[in-house]
Amino acid sequence: MTKIEKTEAEWRQELTPEQFRVLREKGTEAPFTGEYDHVFEPGTYRCAGCGAELFAADAKYDSGCGWPAFSAPAEGTAVDEEVDTSHGMIRTEVLCAACGGHLGHVFPDGPAPTGLRYCINSAALQHQKG
Ligand SMILES: [Zn+2]
Numbered sequence: 001m002t003k004i005e006k007t008e009a010e011w012r013q014e015l016t017p018e019q020f021r022v023l024r025e026k027g028t029e030a031p032f033t034g035e036y037d038h039v040f041e042p043g044t045y046r047c048a049g050c051g052a053e054l055f056a057a058d059a060k061y062d063s064g065c066g067w068p069a070f071s072a073p074a075e076g077t078a079v080d081e082e083v084d085t086s087h088g089m090i091r092t093e094v095l096c097a098a099c100g101g102h103l104g105h106v107f108p109d110g111p112a113p114t115g116l117r118y119c120i121n122s123a124a125l126q127h128q129k130g
Helices: 008-014 017-023
Strands: 043-047 053-056 079-084 091-096 102-107 117-120 125-129
Touching (some): 079 102
Antiparallel strands (some): 043 053, 079 091, 102 117
C-alpha cells in the first residue's frame, strides 16, 4: 500500500481542526462526545484523513469506554500498530496504514475471538453506510 505523504499545511487545509488535532497531532477526543460513540449502523468506517477502509461496522461493539470500539480492523493491513510510551503508559498506538494518521489505541481486553479492543477516536473516522 502506498503511503500518502502531505505537508502539515495541506492536512490543515483538508481536515477540520478536531480531525487535525487527532490524526496529525495524536490528540484524543473527550470520552462520550464523539460522533460515532453510539452509532451502530451497518457499513464501513473509513479514515477521515485519506478515505482508506479501516473497520467494518460488524466489528464495532459497545465497550462503554466512551469511544468507538472495534474487535478487529477491516483487513490485517488496514492499520499499523506502534508502541506508545507517552503519558507515562505503555500502550499500543493504532495508525492508518495508508496515511499514518493517528486513530487511537488497541487494548487486550476486547471480546472473543480476537480479545482486542481497538479504541478509536470518532474524529479519525468517517462512516459510510452500506
Ligand atoms: Zn488514512
